[in-house]
Amino acid sequence: MDKRMAREKILIVEDLASLAMAYAAQIEKAGHQPFVAHSAAAALAALAETPDFGAILLDLQLPDADGLEWLRANPGICETYPVIVATADGSLSRAIEAMRIGAFDFLVKPIAGARLLAVLASAIELGKSASRAAPTGAPQKAKKAKPGTFIGNSPQMQEVYRQIECVASSRATVFITGESGTGKEVCAEAIHGASGRAGGPFIALNCGAIPENLLESEIFGHLKGSFTGAVSDRVGAAQAAHKGTLFLDEICEMPLPLQVKLLRFLQTGSIQRVGSNRIEEVDVRIVCATNRDPEREVAEGRFREDLFYRLAVVPLHMPPLRERVGDVRELAEGFLQRFAREEGKTFNPLAAAQLAALEQYRWPGNVRELQNVMRRAAVLHMGPDLPASAFPLSSQVTAPPAAAQQPAPVGARSPVEVDPATDVLAVVNAVKGLTLDELERIAIEAAIDNAGGSLPSAAKALGVSPSTLYRKRERWMAAS
Known part of the structure; x- marks a missing residue:
């Protein structure tokens, strides 16, 4: 365990004893103190008795409650603790819904120990930064300052600011849509700047500006000699964004074969450089953007449906000017x-x-x-x-009444x-x-x-x- 990381109490809510013991062993080995609850009722009792948990690992299939309904019925849990949801592949949509409710992240079973501890470390760090940021003894007030470098106080932008404030503290992937020039990258930077990862790097990559045969190397890196022109080892954008945010602009321009590798990266939190057999763990938050209609791209077979739903945990739309x-x-x-x-x-x-x-x-x-x-x-x-x-201005195209507005030629x-x-x-x-x-x-x-x-x-x-x-x-x- 990193000596700088204090020993934290971690609540494991898992009804299968063998899995609970495996998680507890990993967590204890990392220097933390695990507590196990085999049911939703036992979890509530543990939270009442020991309110200072650093994080919660929650299985969605509990003997006495549905994990999603449990979170909905107890909204204070996600507001107070970083919740990591554990789910099977077939329940991926439920895990994404849990993040929309307020969960910090989700892990797909079987969970690798390194992946569990990496997400847990990020969750604990988030919990500490949230505790430091929250003033005691004073009512909370809504933020009035614009996030990032935004300009504008229209109701449409106030809603964008509200959404940025809500999603910033989460680890959830954000899918930003909007026409060209609406400020999607500014939005991504604002999310990064308001998050617990603000001290880490913000790496932006335009998927439409890089030739298809080089895009994999740009994202995941490569080893010297792995292809013509690879004259030295190179770290990709995913590794460069470790402990920070990776912004994938024009994500719908990504070729289908690479979409498969991106999906695996999102599910495992690990990358494999081009030309390498070694798996490397990275801790990044993904924010992506497109000026296309992603659902239409999915329907027409140009974008993988499973990748879309994995990326669009939190959809955010930038309004046109x-x-x-x-x-x-x-x-x-x-x-x-x-x-x-x-x-x-x-x-x-x-x-x-x-x-x-x-x-x-x-x-x-x-x-x-x-x-x-x-x-x-x-x-x-x-x-x-x-x-x-x-x-x-005599040659400009002026705006018709709102009801008759059509796209400008x-x-x-x-x-x-x-x-x-x-x-x-x-x-x-x-x-x-x-x-x-x-x-x-x-x-x-x-x-x-x-x-x-x-x-x-x-x-x-x-x-x-x-x-x-x-x-x-x-x-x-x-x-x-």
């Missing part, structure tokens, strides 16, 4: 001031007419498009006031486009002093905006591969 009432103004002003600082300039607040016009635009590229619009305005104008020409013009045919000299003056890299970035971001946030469509319009755009955007994000 057009539905975030009142957030455009706050986002526009926030982005403008941020980019003004980066450019070494000063801008006055936007005029009321400019803000109103920005609010009328449909924003097919969502928050990312608005961010790019404000960045270009900050780059192309000196300030302190932005002229009306910064947003040539892919070719919809951005509100900051300039028509070169109308004033070539103005365009030349506008780009004067910009580097080639800055011009390239402006062109690429405009193409993405005009493609409604779709990188594949933007890449087709520009005559390059989608992976080229993914790499350039990741480089820009890392540099910002």
Whole structure:
């Protein structure tokens, strides 16, 4: 046992004596003190007599109660203790439902000793951090601060903030859905930052930006010589995220053969590098995201159903910007001031007419498009006031009434486009002093905006591969 880890009392709720004894032996060997209850009634009695358990290992099939119904009938258990559910393969859906109720994690029988102790250690750590965070003698108040780097106070985003607060302390996998540009990675970072793993690494991997033949190596790592180009041993994203969070973006782009390996990783908590026979244990939380409809991908055979249900323990949807009432103004002003600082300039607040016009635009590229619009305005104008020409709104697509809203066409013009045919000299003056890299970035971001946030469509319009755009955007994000 790690000397830094204190001896904890662990409650094992298992009616099968042989399994209970095996779990107890593993837990005692790790330096903790196991207590065994063979029924739901005995478990409640143990909790009443010894309330300072560090964690609970719960079998869902008990002689006097259904484990799920027991948790529902006693909501204070999951609120007070990290609960690890033990289940058979056939009861996987029930284990996932237990996590939605509030369980910390689940283990599929037969449970390997190393896996049990790794999850138990994370559960104990969570319990301690929750105890430190909870003030004594004072009523709890709902959080008002926005998690992570979010901007916006619309009711839609308040619901997102509430969900992040609820899921952050759990080990449950989170499946984030939403259109391109809605802030799915920002959401994943916020979940990580609000969790007990905030001190660990946050590793993001875009499954759509990596060639299929290299994706397995990127996730699980490889050994030197395992394939052409493997010139040295390499740790994959799963190991790099040990004790932290692994964010798998565009998860529906993952090829089916690799989905099988990802499912095994989720079930066992262990990885096998490409070219290696050695199994290595890792402790990571998985958060994934897609801009597709995952249920449709499952129905059409492009995404494994068992993997989807294993990942979608907690589904979380990011609303499109057009539905975030009142957030455009706050986002526009926030982005403008941020980019003004980066450019070494000063801008006055936007005029009321400019803000109103920005609010009328449909924003097919969502928050990312608005961010790019404000960045270009900050780059192309000196300030302190932005002229009306910064947003040539006569060509923008405005939002129809909510009942008649339809998706904007892919070719919809951005509100900051300039028509070169109308004033070539103005365009030349506008780009004067910009580097080639800055011009390239402006062109690429405009193409993405005009493609409604779709990188594949933007890449087709520009005559390059989608992976080229993914790499350039990741480089820009890392540099910002």
